[in-house]
Structures are given as C-alpha cells and as structure tokens.
C-alpha cells in the first residue's frame with residue numbers, strides 16, 4: 001500500500017504552501033491530493049489576489065507580517081514569480097466610527113511591528129487618487145507594503161518546489177474517506193487507492209466541512225459566493241493606484257491588466273455552493289463604482305469575463321488552523337473567510353511547524369485559531385472583511 005508521512009487534502013494555494021513548508025522542514029514524503037484535473041479550480045483561481053496587513057486582530061496581522069515579506073522575497077527564494085506588487089491598500093472612511101476603527105487598528109498594527117501604516121487626511125487621499133469623489137471623506141489609512149499577488153503563480157511555485165523536494169501531487173483524485181482507530185489517523189481512501197499515513201491535513205477550501213466530515217469531525221466552514229467584474233481597458237485612472245476600499249459600502253477596486261477589477265460583497269448573498277456569475281451583479285457594482293469614482297461611469301464591462309467563486313467562511317471570519325483535539329494526526333488549514341491567498345505563506349509555515357515541532361512562532365497564540373475555539377465559545381472578532 002502507498003504510504004506517506006503527511007497527506008494533504010486539496011491542491012490549492014494553501015495545500016501547496018503546506019507541502020512546500022513541510023518539505024523545507026525536512027518532511028518530504030508528503031502527498032497532496034487534488035480531485036480536479038488541474039490545480040487552482042477551487043477558490044485560488046478565482047481570487048482578487050489582494051494581500052494586506054491592515055487587519056484588526058493580532059492573529060491576522062501577524063499572519064500577514066509573515067506572508068507579505070515572504071511574497072516580496074518569493075522569487076528569490078523559490079525561483080518562481082509571486083507577482084507581488086506593493087501598490088498598497090487605501091481604506092477610505094466616510095464615518096467617524098470607521099476612522100476611529102482605522103486608528104485603533106493602526107495602533108495595534110504598530111504595536112505588533114507593522115510601522116508603515118499611515119493615517120491620511122482627505123487631501124492626501126485625493127492626491128493619491130485624484131478621481132475619487134471626496135466630499136464626504138473624513139480620512140483613511142494606507143499601508144504601502146500591502147498590494148497584490150498572482151495566486152495561480154504562487155500556487156504553481158509552491159507545488160513545483162515542493163515536488164522537487166520529494167512531495168507528490170495526485171490530480172484527478174478525490175479523498176473519499178479518512179481512516180482512524182478511534183484516537184489516531186491511520187490513512188485515507190482515495191479514488192486512486194488507499195494511502196497509509198499518520199497525518200492528514202484538511203486544505204479543502206470551501207469544501208472543508210465535507211472533508212472534515214470524512215473523519216467524523218464537525219467543522220463550521222460555509223461556502224459563500226463572491227463575484228468579481230473586470231473592466232475593459234480604462235486609463236482615466238492611473239494603474240499605479242492602490243487597492244481602494246470605500247468603507248461606506250465595501251466597494252473596492254484595483255488595477256488589473258489595462259483595466260480595473262471591481263468587487264463588492266453583496267450583503268444579501270447567502271451560503272451555498274453557488275458558482276454561477278449573476279449578471280445582475282454588474283449593475284450593482286457599477287453603481288457603487290461610479291458613486292465613489294465618477295469617471296467610472298464610463299467603464300465598459302464584458303459580462304462574459306466576469307466570474308464568481310467561493311469564500312470559505314468561518315463563524316468569526318478567522319482562519320481555523322491547528323490539530324483537531326479529538327483525532328490525533330488530523331490538522332485543519334481552513335476557514336480563511338476570503339484571506340486564504342494573502343495568508344497562505346503563514347498558514348503553510350504554521351501547519352508545518354505544528355506537525356513537525358508541535359508549536360509555531362508565526363503568531364503569538366496559535367490556539368486562538370484552533371478548531372476547538374468554537375466549542376469553547378472563544379471566538380475572535382474581526383470586522384474588516386472584504
């Protein structure tokens with residue numbers, strides 16, 4: 001029978017990062033199992049590629065503090081481009097409560113070692129993006145090391161190097177059962193045959209609850225549709241602008257190719273495996289785009305190029321990372337709630353550390369992200385969700 005030291009369910013950006021970090025830690029008999037014929041068909045290939053450290057809680061900030069410098073050095077380290085562009089994230093506040101929120105966050109970010117975040121006055125925001133309608137803008141915050149990456153390229157880079165260091169990737173193969181003896185993981189059943197292993201990592205993205213259920217584990221991760229609208233080429237706004245977030249309604253955009261990528265999280269969206277793009281979304285996002293950037297009323301959009309994908313929502317919108325207490329050898333790397341690309345380097349390092357050493361220094365208190373927190377009622381609180 002095939003044996004592996006670690007089996008990873010899911011070959012997206014998170015599974016790939018875990019495989020690479022494990023191989024770097026000397027754990028090389030790693031098997032990544034992906035049910036699709038190609039990697040990236042889950043959320044990774046649908047992402048907006050935004051990376052930011054401007055968060056409101058220590059675990060999220062600290063995961064970004066590992067991940068963003070990692071992306072900056074990715075090509076040097078892995079010999080493969082990450083596509084990292086440090087164009088920043090600009091949060092634009094129109095309510096006093098939002099401004100206070102940004103200020104509070106900035107104080108925590110600074111305390112944790114992120115010194116580059118600046119609070120901006122309206123005039124500075126307008127200088128940065130002159131086309132913004134700013135009559136109601138009270139201020140904002142900007143971090144120049146935030147930006148964007150190419151998620152697909154990152155995933156391929158992690159996978160290629162992990163495989164060179166001994167890991168294996170089985171594509172078109174589904175994990176259909178997780179075997180255990182009551183206390184310990186003993187193996188998995190796949191559509192390509194059984195694999196004996198003492199460690200299984202759940203990196204199944206929006207399908208994580210189903211993967212956990214294969215081991216009889218209840219994992220509170222729900223799929224939530226998110227849609228993105230790329231525009232046709234447009235040059236009335238500079239392509240050097242940062243990711244801009246209108247905190248009044250959550251509309252955000254960033255440059256993409258010769259046009260822009262428009263996003264807005266519809267509060268009426270409900271959980272479910274809805275992968276279809278709803279053409280009615282275009283009108284909704286364009287109204288918000290033209291409201292904040294009046295010249296965006298001239299944007300042209302080809303509905304056939306727009307797409308939908310799934311966020312993997314956890315109850316407190318934080319990742320679920322760590323061992324499952326009731327089943328030794330079963331680890332979670334789930335529930336990123338829309339931040340799995342930006343946090344994939346940190347997740348890979350944390351999961352590899354936990355498997356190999358039983359502890360990690362990426363975040364101060366990794367138990368805050370443990371799957372056990374839900375049963376204990378120890379949820380985290382993050383309100384800056386995009």
Ligand SMILES: Cc1cc2nc3c(=O)[nH]c(=O)nc-3n(C[C@H](O)[C@H](O)[C@H](O)COP(=O)(O)OP(=O)(O)OC[C@H]3O[C@@H](n4cnc5c(N)ncnc54)[C@H](O)[C@@H]3O)c2cc1C
Nearest residue numbers: 010012013014035042043044048050175205309340341342
């Ligand atoms: C529209 C949109 C915009 C986004 N924007 C951003 C952003 O700007 N920044 C950011 O950080 N994140 C963003 N995200 C979120 C990000 O894409 C995800 O958090 C991230 O891709 C999760 O990676 P993953 O590897 O965990 O999941 P996935 O990429 O979904 O990979 C999981 C894989 O597991 C496989 N799988 C599932 N079950 C099994 C099984 N039983 N056997 C074998 N294989 C299985 C699936 O086929 C899938 O390929 C966005 C997401 C969407 C949809």
